[in-house]
Amino acid sequence: MAKNKNINYKGPYGYQKLKEREPRACIRFKCALTNTILDVLRQRPGWVEVKEEGEWDFYWCDVRWLQENFDHTYMDEHVRISHFRNHYELTRKNYIVKNLKRFRKQLEREAGKLEAMKCDFFPKTFEMPSEYHLFVEEFRKNPGITWIMKPDGVRCDDQKDEIPVENYVAQRYIENPYLIGGRKFDLRVYVLVMSYIPLKAWLYRDGFARFSNTRFTLNSIDDHYVHLTNVAVQKTAPDYDPEKGCKWMIQQFRLFLTAKHGAEAVEILFAEMDNIFIKSLQSVQKVIISDKHCFELYGYDILIDQDLKPWLLEVNASPSLTASSQEDYELKTRLLEDTLNIVDMEGRLTGKEKRVGGFDLIWNDGPVSRADGNLDTPMNGFVANTHLGYNNDRKKQLKQLFKSVQTQQKN
Known part of the structure; x- marks a missing residue:
């Protein structure tokens, strides 16, 4: 992606000289969404929208683009995109359960039970069908508890979850x-x-x-x-x-x-x-x-x-x-x-x-x-x-x- 010259940037609070970095005459952006973020990007001084085939410096992308293109796209030092490649480690329910359980065990080993207890903020959850037997055991021990079934792919508010939903989680419902x-x-x-x-x-x-x-x-x-x-x-x-x-x-x-x-x-x-x-x-x-x-x-x-x-x-x-x-x-x-x-x-x-x-x-x-x-x-x-x-x-x-x-x- 092309590199341009330093400029004086006219922002909402007056002229500000840009720090020395990979200089650009303008900031070229792409946006996969047609809502508030597109309005904000279009109104930002010094930012210019580019079409599908144009080179860009900033991309508010969707997860599908990330999955299909990130590993095959060269990016200059200054380029930024709006997701981490495997964001689903935090945003898919089955993954976050595994990661929190692992982290809790790590904290218990390294810092003790009191520190590990600070991870007890996620309702008890079982991945289905792989943890079905554990769920049944818990269900029998506490027969009066309400459980809900959720797809393990988190709901995306403005985008479809591009990862196919194959599994579900059984999660304890917060009844109070x-x-x-x-x-x-x-x-x-x-x-x-x-x-x-x-x-x-x-x-x-x-x-x-x-x-x-x-x-x-x-x-x-x-x-x-x-x-x-x-x-x-x-x-x-x-x-x-x-x-x-x-x-x-x-x-x-x-x-x-x-x-x-x-x-x-x-x-x-x-x-x-x-x-x-x-x-x-x-x-x-x-x-x-x-x-x-x-x-x-x-x-x-x-x-x-x-x-x-x-x-x-x-x-x-x-x-x-x-x-x-x-x-x-x-x-x-x-x-x-x-x-x-x-x-x-x-x-x-x-x-x-x-x-x-x-x-x-x-x-x-x-x-x-x-x-x-x-x-x-x-x-x-x-x-x-x-x-x-x-x-x-x-x-x-x-x-x-x-x-x-x-x-x-x-x-």
């Missing part, structure tokens, strides 16, 4: 979910991984709670409007109110919990969610092919039970970027703009940033202290380091960030 207004919900949280070796992960401050449309009961386990929280499902409910919707911003959710349970309990809960993000990524760190051209924006789905314990339901390699409302569109636009800011095709960052827009660096080959300078405070065995659900004053932060970076580059 935390309810708000009598309704079940889960949380969608965004984690951006720039590298697995070393592990470098960012957590987005915004996210949302997705509610079911019908009050929770175990008497109708097959009622999708009771037990599922997908917006695509809930908006088909006969009594769905599109003006009211079925989402809360995660800031609203955090305030609700704080008012009801107190700040300390909520801080512990959110620290435990941090633990889920880090431990799940560490569990696949040695098996993910960490190519320097790759990054990944994951959508984590978290369920909270009545004891304020968070459970990991699944990790999505293709979280929905299709907006269900104006508020949803604005959230996803901010999320994607900040993802591109961290991928940093323009070469504006120093690499030492702890916060970029709405993203906070939560792991950089080790835990990262809060950007405000406070030391990490262990709470209930976990490190409270999260900014999830905090005020996202991203415009102010980005202005200060790029002004600071520009000053450093001049000096």
Whole structure:
């Protein structure tokens, strides 16, 4: 792919001189999706869309392209694509179960049982049919427990799962979910991984709670409007109110919990969610092919039970970027703009940033202290380091960030 000259980049916060790197007159992008990400890419200053056969510097690809083309495509140093080659180690249910079990045993050997117990955030799951006998044994020991069958290929919100579904998993159903207004919900949280070796992960401050449309009961386990929280499902409910919707911003959710349970309990809960993000990524760190051209924006789905314990339901390699409302569109636009800011095709960052827009660096080959300078405070065995659900004053932060970076580059 061609190499061009350095330029002065006109960004949303003024002119910024690009760092010296493989210089390009513009950033050529391709996008396999036709939703919010395409809007963001087309509106980004200095970025130019190319057609199917054109050369590109950045590709927001789908998993099919990755499977069919990655190993046969030459990429210059600066080129970036939006998935790791074997992302399914984290995003397929049968694989993540195996990886978490293996990682838990490793932690128990190396750090003891207390550390290993920090991996107990995934509902008990058996791969079918290979673990059928283990499932039957567990079922007989606990005959009153509700189990659900799921395809082992994770649902992709905006893309079809290109890996054929041949197996299923039997997973213990969380029968005591935390309810708000009598309704079940889960949380969608965004984690951006720039590298697995070393592990470098960012957590987005915004996210949302997705509610079911019908009050929770175990008497109708097959009622999708009771037990599922997908917006695509809930908006088909006969009594769905599109003006009211079925989402809360995660800031609203955090305030609700704080008012009801107190700040300390909520801080512990959110620290435990941090633990889920880090431990799940560490569990696949040695098996993910960490190519320097790759990054990944994951959508984590978290369920909270009545004891304020968070459970990991699944990790999505293709979280929905299709907006269900104006508020949803604005959230996803901010999320994607900040993802591109961290991928940093323009070469504006120093690499030492702890916060970029709405993203906070939560792991950089080790835990990262809060950007405000406070030391990490262990709470209930976990490190409270999260900014999830905090005020996202991203415009102010980005202005200060790029002004600071520009000053450093001049000096």
